[in-house]
Amino acid sequence: xxxxxxxxxxxxxxxxxxxxxxxxxxxxxxxxxxxxxxxxxxxxxxxxxxxxxxxxxxxxxxxxxxxxxxxxxxxxxxxxxxxxxxxxxxxxxxxxxxxxxxxxxxxxxxxxxxxxxxxxxxxxxxxxxxxxxxxxxxxxxxxxxxxxxxxxxxxxxxxxxxxxxxxxxxxxxxxxxxxxxxxxxxxxxxxxxxxxxxxxxxxxxxxxxxxxxxxxxxxxxxxxxxxxxxxxxxxxxxxxxxxxxxxxxxxxxxxxxxxxxxxxxxxxxxxxxxxxxxxxxxxxxxxxxxxxxxxxxxxxxxxxxxxxxxxxxxxx
Amino acid sequence: xxxxxxxxxxxxxxxxxxxxxxxxxxxxxxxxxxxxxxxxxxxxxxxxxxxxxxxxxxxxxxxxxxxxxxxxxxxxxxxxxxxxxxxxxxxxxxxxxxxxxxxxxxxxxxxxxxxxxxxxxxxxxxxxxxxxxxxxxxxxxxxxxxxxxxxxxxxxxxxxxxxxxxxxxxxxxxxxxxxxxxxxxxxxxxxxxxxxxxxxxxxxxxxxxxxxxxxxxxxxxxxxxxxxxxxxxxxxxxxxxxxxxxxxxxxxxxxxxxxxxxxxxxxxxxxxxxxxxxxxxxxxxxxxxxxxxxxxxxxxxxxxxxxxxxxxxxxx
Numbered sequence: 001x002x003x004x005x006x007x008x009x010x011x012x013x014x015x016x017x018x019x020x021x022x023x024x025x026x027x028x029x030x031x032x033x034x035x036x037x038x039x040x041x042x043x044x045x046x047x048x049x050x051x052x053x054x055x056x057x058x059x060x061x062x063x064x065x066x067x068x069x070x071x072x073x074x075x076x077x078x079x080x081x082x083x084x085x086x087x088x089x090x091x092x093x094x095x096x097x098x099x100x101x102x103x104x105x106x107x108x109x110x111x112x113x114x115x116x117x118x119x120x121x122x123x124x125x126x127x128x129x130x131x132x133x134x135x136x137x138x139x140x141x142x143x144x145x146x147x148x149x150x151x152x153x154x155x156x157x158x159x160x161x162x163x164x165x166x167x168x169x170x171x172x173x174x175x176x177x178x179x180x181x182x183x184x185x186x187x188x189x190x191x192x193x194x195x196x197x198x199x200x201x202x203x204x205x206x207x208x209x210x211x212x213x214x215x216x217x218x219x220x221x222x223x224x225x226x227x228x229x230x231x232x233x234x235x236x237x238x239x240x241x242x243x244x245x246x247x248x249x250x251x252x253x254x255x256x257x258x259x260x261x262x263x264x265x266x267x268x269x270x271x272x273x274x275x276x277x278x279x280x281x282x283x284x285x286x287x288x289x290x291x292x293x294x295x296x297x298x299x300x301x302x303x304x305x306x307x308x309x310x311x312x313x314x315x316x
Numbered sequence: 317x318x319x320x321x322x323x324x325x326x327x328x329x330x331x332x333x334x335x336x337x338x339x340x341x342x343x344x345x346x347x348x349x350x351x352x353x354x355x356x357x358x359x360x361x362x363x364x365x366x367x368x369x370x371x372x373x374x375x376x377x378x379x380x381x382x383x384x385x386x387x388x389x390x391x392x393x394x395x396x397x398x399x400x401x402x403x404x405x406x407x408x409x410x411x412x413x414x415x416x417x418x419x420x421x422x423x424x425x426x427x428x429x430x431x432x433x434x435x436x437x438x439x440x441x442x443x444x445x446x447x448x449x450x451x452x453x454x455x456x457x458x459x460x461x462x463x464x465x466x467x468x469x470x471x472x473x474x475x476x477x478x479x480x481x482x483x484x485x486x487x488x489x490x491x492x493x494x495x496x497x498x499x500x501x502x503x504x505x506x507x508x509x510x511x512x513x514x515x516x517x518x519x520x521x522x523x524x525x526x527x528x529x530x531x532x533x534x535x536x537x538x539x540x541x542x543x544x545x546x547x548x549x550x551x552x553x554x555x556x557x558x559x560x561x562x563x564x565x566x567x568x569x570x571x572x573x574x575x576x577x578x579x580x581x582x583x584x585x586x587x588x589x590x591x592x593x594x595x596x597x598x599x600x601x602x603x604x605x606x607x608x609x610x611x612x613x614x615x616x617x618x619x620x621x622x623x624x625x626x627x628x629x630x631x632x
Contacts, residue, residue: 273623307589
């Protein structure tokens with residue numbers, strides 16, 4: 001599927017994954033409202049299955065497959081949240097999954113994927129090796145490749161988080177979400193455009209992986225090269241499917257320092273009592289940095305995209 | 317009010333505090349279900365205002381006062397969650413609050429209370445000094461004393477957490493909550509007895525502060541002396557109002573080690589992505605220890621009573 005999903009695709013995705021994904025809560029926190037001078041509504045995708053919004057898109061993709069295709073299984077290359085998301089989505093449908101992962105991936109990530117019953121396939125830690133290994137798996141097994149973000153089924157699934165947020169809080173002024181490959185943000189834009197067209201959509205990137213901000217400024221897709229940030233979910237280049245969606249719908253992309261991300265993570269933990277990974281804390285980091293220039297009382301939706309962080313290695 | 321609250325008192329409390337307290341979400345976590353072999357529903361009072369269920373009772377107590385009494389303010393002695401809860405409840409009603417706190421209390425706790433606009437009144441770190449100082453404040457100001465747990469308004473407010481949990485999940489088999497002064501647990505018992513009488517109510521205490529377990533065994537109220545546990549919210553003796561409620565309604569009280577509490581906190585942080593203080597993790601600790609003896613698939617409600625823990629001083 002090379003075309004952007006429609007609102008109908010998004011609605012169908014929402015029906016397809018109902019009962020599998022959590023309808024995550026929208027958290028509010030008086031202290032964060034006070035500090036930002038806004039009314040902040042946080043869609044807690046850190047409480048989603050596998051601890052990240054990725055489970056929405058993976059579930060939609062796996063459940064979109066015909067019986068025949070599904071029975072041959074699914075495959076991807078990822079050492080991040082998409083790996084666990086696809087493994088668990090396959091488990092929920094009762095079909096096999098092969099996850100190509102570099103030998104350099106942390107043991108805990110391999111174990112998490114294996115814990116969902118998927119097979120980890122080793123490869124060298126280069127993009128070429130990943131792609132070659134995945135191609136070999138597909139040839140050997142007939143498994144369907146599910147891209148982490150550059151896939152309309154993934155985008156439609158990711159969009160369902162914004163659908164739920166807008167149902168819970170219909171009168172938002174702004175929605176902010178992190179931008180890595182752009183699946184979450186483009187899904188969010190499409191949902192908002194259809195359901196609440198007055199809502200302003202703002203993407204957020206780390207300073208050290210700002211390809212989407214640079215693309216938006218240049219008016220053309222620019223690759224991410226040598227990213228450098230603690231936001232390990234946002235290292236990748238923008239998807240080719242997602243780029244024009246973001247170009248056409250985003251008001252802007254804000255960039256944040258790693259230090260401000262750490263401050264946002266701490267605030268979420270100490271005041272909102274919720275564990276958010278660096279990538280997921282970028283929208284709050286951006287809001288904290290800009291709160292002086294935002295009209296007081298603005299109703300801001302933030303998508304806390306994930307919560308997979310090791311409590312033994314907190315970045316402070 | 318020396319009598320136990322009725323279900324009508326609890327319903328009125330719920331109406332009185334609506335719009336002030338959060339209707340906190342009920343969290344579920346596939347990993348915790350798998351590990352415990354149960355269906356676990358966690359009432360996230362760590363996401364409550366001031367980070368603890370205490371805000372329910374304090375709000376109910378402050379909002380129960382007549383205009384005349386309320387205008388003279390409220391007073392308590394506490395260095396724990398009740399101090400912040402009463403300060404914020406007074407702020408919400410726009411009346412003054414005096415919080416008597418030992419000079420030994422951590423600076424961060426004093427600042428939190430002052431942040432809600434309350435006046436901190438110093439005293440020596442003895443129970444006698446606390447009570448004398450509070451009595452003096454009341455004499456000087458006409459403020460109404462609000463006890464942290466041995467008060468029917470506090471119990472009725474605390475009970476509203478269980479009311480919401482039972483509304484969200486009507487077919488629970490078991491509810492477990494921590495027992496310190498017993499306000500939360502007795503409110504939970506009263507709500508369950510009225511709304512879901514088949515639900516089994518189980519209290520949980522740390523090994524190092526097990527006065528309620530010993531009271532239950534002895535059939536008479538036994539004081540807590542020299543408690544020793546990381547569960548800083550559960551150090552106190554059982555309230556005299558709460559003891560007969562627990563005696564008459566509890567199936568049992570389970571006790572847990574500090575190590576098991578730390579394990580439960582870690583599990584909540586890593587898998588449920590939620591920050592829970594030691595006291596609030598005791599029910600999950602008890603469930604983890606007993607999961608082998610519980611019928612698989614049992615539907616267990618846990619009240620995560622609070623989330624006020626310093627991310628710089630996590631106990632691992």
